[in-house]
Amino acid sequence: MAGQLRFTVEQVVWQEVPGEVSLAFTISGCPLRCKGCHSSAARNPSAGVPLTLEYLEARLNQYRGLISCVLFLGGEWQPEPLKKLLSLARAHNLKTCLYTGYEQVAPELMPHLTFLKTGPWIAELGGLDSAITNQRFIDLSTQENLNYKFHKPHRHQGVTHVAP
Numbered sequence: 736m737a738g739q740l741r742f743t744v745e746q747v748v749w750q751e752v753p754g755e756v757s758l759a760f761t762i763s764g765c766p767l768r769c770k771g772c773h774s775s776a777a778r779n780p781s782a783g784v785p786l787t788l789e790y791l792e793a794r795l796n797q798y799r800g801l802i803s804c805v806l807f808l809g810g811e812w813q814p815e816p817l818k819k820l821l822s823l824a825r826a827h828n829l830k831t832c833l834y835t836g837y838e839q840v841a842p843e844l845m846p847h848l849t850f851l852k853t854g855p856w857i858a859e860l861g862g863l864d865s866a867i868t869n870q871r872f873i874d875l876s877t878q879e880n881l882n883y884k885f886h887k888p889h890r891h892q893g894v895t896h897v898a899p
């Protein structure tokens with residue numbers, strides 16, 4: 736339905752937004768067609784249940800003091816309802832993050848976002864934990880690229896390093 740987003744998965748996650756405990760929603764209806772998409776269920780626009788402002792408000796009240804961020808995995812293809820959901824999260828003094836497969840999103844979303852992950856899934860280049868990925872995770876308050884925070888620690892002469 737136009738003007739309303741739906742979601743298939745809701746979960747609390749620790750790794751998708753570095754340093755934050757995020758309530759994450761996988762939004763239905765991604766129009767991109769990345770080869771090897773890990774989330775084919777997310778591409779069906781009628782999958783899942785509606786993500787209304789009332790529902791989000793109730794969840795944010797339940798999670799008060801337990802989460803620091805709300806993460807939307809998709810939804811940018813309907814900027815108006817997403818903007819309202821982001822605004823509600825901000826009104827609860829929470830950070831916000833959007834994972835998009837696009838390189839850019841509607842400008843009206845930007846003031847409501849703390850973090851933005853851009854870029855489609857390209858298997859040969861890998862995700863945010865890959866040094867050669869096409870994807871970028873940006874802290875919009877500083878414009879800093881935080882991809883390095885996703886790189887896995889590796890062992891070198893007995894000392895654990897985080898790859899640059």
Ligand code: SF4
Pocket residue numbers: 765766767768769771772773774775777778835836837855856
């Ligand atoms: S952006 Fe994500 S959900 Fe959409 S097609 Fe690409 S991998 Fe799948």
